[in-house]
Amino acid sequence: MQAFEATSHYFDQAARLLDLSENIRTLLITPDREVRVEVVIEMDSGRLGNFLGYRVQHDNSRGPFKGGLRYHPKVDDDEARSLASLMTWKTALVDIPFGGAKGGINCDPTALSKAEMERLTRRFTEKIHDVIGPVKDIPAPDMGTDAQVMAWIMNEYGKYAGFTPAVVTGKPVELHGSAGREAATGYGVAIVAREMLGRMGRTIGGSTFAIQGFGNVGSFTARFLAKEGAKIVAVSDAYGGLRNPEGIDVEALAHHVSTARKVVGFEGARPCSNEELMRSEVDVLIPAALGGVFDRAAAEAVRARLIVEAANGPTWPEADEVFNARGIPVVPDILANAGGVIVSYFEWVQNLQNFRWPLEQVQREEEKKLVDAFHDIHDLATRKKLSMRTAAFYRAIARVGRAHALAGI
């Protein structure tokens, strides 16, 4: 099974309960536009580098297309299609006026110099500039991209359209970014984990956590959880993992990673493999790296009491069935990691208004949106006896379907 098929499976599971007409169902699942471009740049060595770039625009019935750009060797059209569809349901679920899109470049950003990254980003922007824009499609950071990449896109796009900061979100705060955007996804994951633990009669303080991935999302999630008294007993990244049953000092680890660029080598914990981390006996397991990390066998090996999906698409449908059968609750990606796109929305609003919000306001509004969405979905799932994933898709599909029906086909 490929990523888009998995997303479509979750869509179908919920759409069946909504009694949608075949026309609306087809309309909702089919991407609106798919762009594939050849991105050719001069490498530092003088030879030409040839990369494939993608932008999939899934649905814009509720507002402009919105979604991240990923730079990773596994980026392809199927992955972009799956992630674009997830963005449509995510923006609808937390009720912000955007649709869904996703894209990226098939490359290994760790093997590129900063100058090569800049040339790649500028050339990609040049190739897609006519399909993006503040009222068309607004990219943001994802795996392998960051605020610097967004600054280059804004600058390159400005050569065609003039000063247009609202063309991308996740920009540096000094260049029309929003306070709180960099940490927003991890902050949101921690809020959602807190609310779910509350529903289970527990608190973050005193609970144990294992987190796969220590990039933007994983590291900020760990930092916010640790601030609330969580015991982070295992973390990992692409190079390996760490374990300490007494709890890892997350701030010291973040400091180590800022220079070493990997968690391995940190002295306050012993090494462990990614597989070991995924099988940790903890209260909460948080995948915060790649998609597709839980297949049937991995799900059967899980010994956590709760899963909070910080990564996009970490769970294959066969694993979802295992979690449901084993009674392990899963807070789905489109809810758990929605904090990033919520604050991206606030950044877009601030750019359009040429006005800045203080951090406290950004965090307060983000928290309110997430807490409201979380309890709405938890209540819906309880009332209709659904998994939280099916309830989340159900709510989102109903909103997007209604927008199509009102606008007219």
Ligand code: NAD
């Ligand atoms: P990132 O590039 O900042 O970090 C990714 C992390 O995952 C790194 O620590 C990397 O080493 C690790 N990793 C990569 N391959 C791995 C492997 N095989 N095993 C273990 N760890 C591995 O990316 P990010 O922005 O933190 O995104 C992480 C996930 O969160 C992705 O699924 C992304 O789609 C999702 N997400 C990100 C945002 C955002 O605002 N950045 C928003 C919503 C969802």
